[in-house]
Amino acid sequence: MNTDLLRSLRFIRRYRLVAAGAVMAVLVGSAAELAAPMLLRDIIDNGIGGKDSALIMRGALLLIAVAILGGIASFLQGYLSARASHGAAFEMRDAIFERLQTLSFSYHDRTQTGQLITRVTSDVDQVRDFVGGGLVQAIAAAILLVGAVVLLLTMNWQLALVALLAIPGTIFVLVRFVGGLGPMFRGFQQRLAALNSVLQENVAGVRVVKAFAREPFEASRYRSANESLLEQGLKVRRVVANAFPLLFSVGNAGVALVMWVGAVQLAHGKLTVGELVAFTSYLFLLLQPLFIIGFGAQTIARAGASAQRLFEVLDAETDVPEKPDAIELVAGPGRVEFRDVHLRYPGAAEETLSGISFTVEPGTAVALVGSTGSGKTSIVNLVPRFYDVASGAVFVDGYDVRDVTLGSLRSRIGIVMQDSVLFSGTVGENIAYGKPDASADEVRAAASAAQAHEFIERLADGYETRVGERGVKLSGGQRQRIAIARALLIDPGILIMDDSTSSVDAETEAALRGRLDALMRGRTTFVIAQRLSTVKRADIILLIDDGALVARGTHDELLATSCLYAEIAASQLVGGDQIEGPGTCDLEEE
Ligand SMILES: Nc1ncnc2c1ncn2[C@@H]1O[C@H](COP(=O)(O)OP(=O)(O)OP(=O)(O)O)[C@@H](O)[C@H]1O
Numbered sequence: 001m002n003t004d005l006l007r008s009l010r011f012i013r014r015y016r017l018v019a020a021g022a023v024m025a026v027l028v029g030s031a032a033e034l035a036a037p038m039l040l041r042d043i044i045d046n047g048i049g050g051k052d053s054a055l056i057m058r059g060a061l062l063l064i065a066v067a068i069l070g071g072i073a074s075f076l077q078g079y080l081s082a083r084a085s086h087g088a089a090f091e092m093r094d095a096i097f098e099r100l101q102t103l104s105f106s107y108h109d110r111t112q113t114g115q116l117i118t119r120v121t122s123d124v125d126q127v128r129d130f131v132g133g134g135l136v137q138a139i140a141a142a143i144l145l146v147g148a149v150v151l152l153l154t155m156n157w158q159l160a161l162v163a164l165l166a167i168p169g170t171i172f173v174l175v176r177f178v179g180g181l182g183p184m185f186r187g188f189q190q191r192l193a194a195l196n197s198v199l200q201e202n203v204a205g206v207r208v209v210k211a212f213a214r215e216p217f218e219a220s221r222y223r224s225a226n227e228s229l230l231e232q233g234l235k236v237r238r239v240v241a242n243a244f245p246l247l248f249s250v251g252n253a254g255v256a257l258v259m260w261v262g263a264v265q266l267a268h269g270k271l272t273v274g275e276l277v278a279f280t281s282y283l284f285l286l287l288q289p290l291f292i293i294g295f296g297a298q299t300i301a302r303a304g305a306s307a308q309r310l311f312e313v314l315d316a317e318t319d320v321p322e323k324p325d326a327i328e329l330v331a332g333p334g335r336v337e338f339r340d341v342h343l344r345y346p347g348a349a350e351e352t353l354s355g356i357s358f359t360v361e362p363g364t365a366v367a368l369v370g371s372t373g374s375g376k377t378s379i380v381n382l383v384p385r386f387y388d389v390a391s392g393a394v395f396v397d398g399y400d401v402r403d404v405t406l407g408s409l410r411s412r413i414g415i416v417m418q419d420s421v422l423f424s425g426t427v428g429e430n431i432a433y434g435k436p437d438a439s440a441d442e443v444r445a446a447a448s449a450a451q452a453h454e455f456i457e458r459l460a461d462g463y464e465t466r467v468g469e470r471g472v473k474l475s476g477g478q479r480q481r482i483a484i485a486r487a488l489l490i491d492p493g494i495l496i497m498d499d500s501t502s503s504v505d506a507e508t509e510a511a512l513r514g515r516l517d518a519l520m521r522g523r524t525t526f527v528i529a530q531r532l533s534t535v536k537r538a539d540i541i542l543l544i545d546d547g548a549l550v551a552r553g554t555h556d557e558l559l560a561t562s563c564l565y566a567e568i569a570a571s572q573l574v575g576g577d578q579i580e581g582p583g584t585c586d587l588e589e590e
């Protein structure tokens with residue numbers, strides 16, 4: 001049994017009494033099973049043989065009672081072990097989900113959704129089957145085994161010792177078997193996760209698949225993942241199928257050995273025929289638990305592989321750990337400072353940001369301008385500490401963001417991301433996502449500030465309209481405006497808008513601008529905008545090129561001094577086509 005499997009037992013801690021009850025039920029059931037033949041022998045030998053009808057009657061009633069007891073026990077075993085195992089599965093799912101919520105952006109960058117979903121579903125089920133079935137049976141079998149050994153030793157210790165020779169052999173086969181099966185089951189779960197990843201990607205991206213008429217390609221991608229899973233499944237079955245005859249052979253070899261030694265003892269008059277027959281029939285008492293453990297072994301191997309996968313998630317360390325003595329960031333003026341910030345994404349060969357330094361005074365608006373991939377999103381992601389800097393530091397109101405709690409930091413920052421993710425639920429719920437106890441009036445105020453109120457009112461159910469998964473029932477611009485309202489509702493001291501008005505039409509943008517001006521007042525604002533009009537009105541513009549801060553100033557200042565700015569303004573910003581650079585540049589890189 002691997003250590004992860006032992007660790008997974010902590011999930012049944014709360015259900016240990018229920019699990020103990022299930023073990024008791026298995027024992028009572030086995031006892032009932034064992035008692036029946038003895039009662040029957042008594043009825044046949046003494047009742048029928050001795051023509052004692054009272055004894056037959058009593059024996060028959062006892063048999064019925066034993067049968068009822070066995071029935072109750074097996075019902076209780078099923079019920080109690082299901083309760084314990086489903087309870088444990090509940091705890092496991094909860095623990096993993098909680099862990100996933102604490103893991104950092106970069107963990108989710110490198111982990112496939114299908115992988116995680118498989119772990120929360122299938123792997124949890126495998127461990128659950130072990131806790132409910134395999135474990136309860138294995139404990140009961142171990143108790144039966146000890147009982148059987150004691151019983152056999154008291155009957156005939158010489159023969160018992162011979163019989164016990166079968167145990168090391170069986171254990172040897174079992175250990176080899178479980179050891180070999182573990183990696184195979186791990187491979188099976190990995191392939192299942194790969195299959196689920198293809199499925200998840202396809203369901204999420206079904207519109208793109210259809211748009212490019214790639215259904216046959218996706219179908220074959222799924223089929224080959226499916227075939228690989230089938231292949232592994234059959235491989236596991238083959239190993240299991242091969243192991244059982246071996247297990248039974250070892251057991252039967254034990255019986256044969258006992259018969260042989262018993263026959264020799266018989267020949268020497270040390271044993272009667274009746275005793276030998278009785279002994280061998282009780283020998284099965286010994287083999288039965290061994291076989292139970294054997295059957296349970298694959299559940300154990302399978303659960304072991306899955307437990308390992310569960311603990312890979314549960315043990316994953318976040319890349320942005322909170323310090324044990326992290327302090328709560330209290331509401332402050334909202335000064336943001338970058339001091340020689342370098343950023344390297346995990347696994348990336350080169351630095352994405354190299355030596356960025358700037359200070360944004362409270363209440364000012366800063367626009368980040370730069371060509372695509374230059375590092376604008378990467379910069380703003382450092383303020384809420386979605387990633388950690390490689391060197392240098394980011395300060396909010398004088399505190400290094402690594403010294404404060406993530407919750408207190410992030411609750412002060414309203415962020416509208418480059419792609420607006422909405423959750424299935426109503427429009428109102430989505431706007432109130434960061435402040436679930438917001439009143440209807442607050443939601444309305446945020447929505448009208450974001451120029452979303454009007455179109456929301458026109459929806460069939462207004463704020464109660466359900467938007468479907470990822471907000472699919474709304475247009476891109478509508479989604480964006482809801483995302484803006486969501487960021488505004490928490491009344492953040494620092495507002496970050498990444499390309500937030502790119503999908504909004506010019507007219508709405510103009511209206512939004514007026515409102516945003518009012519909203520940005522008193523807040524430190526970062527805007528990454530595609531429109532010249534937005535950029536122009538920022539207090540300061542930071543020009544980013546290839547991960548470095550190459551120029552800063554107002555629109556007019558930059559236009560007069562930076563050829564790169566002039567070029568970007570002219571070619572990349574909406575409404576910038578009339579721009580001309582400083583007379584001296586031929587609009588090349590500066
Ligand atoms: N999570 C990530 N992991 C690894 N590399 C990343 C990650 N996010 C961005 N990058 C890389 O960092 C560089 C800067 O990306 P970033 O998203 O900051 O650019 P951007 O200026 O916001 O571009 P755009 O205007 O297109 O949004 C790119 O080369 C990108 O490939």
Ligand SMILES: [Mg+2]
Binds near residue numbers: 376377378418498
């Ligand atoms: Mg970006």
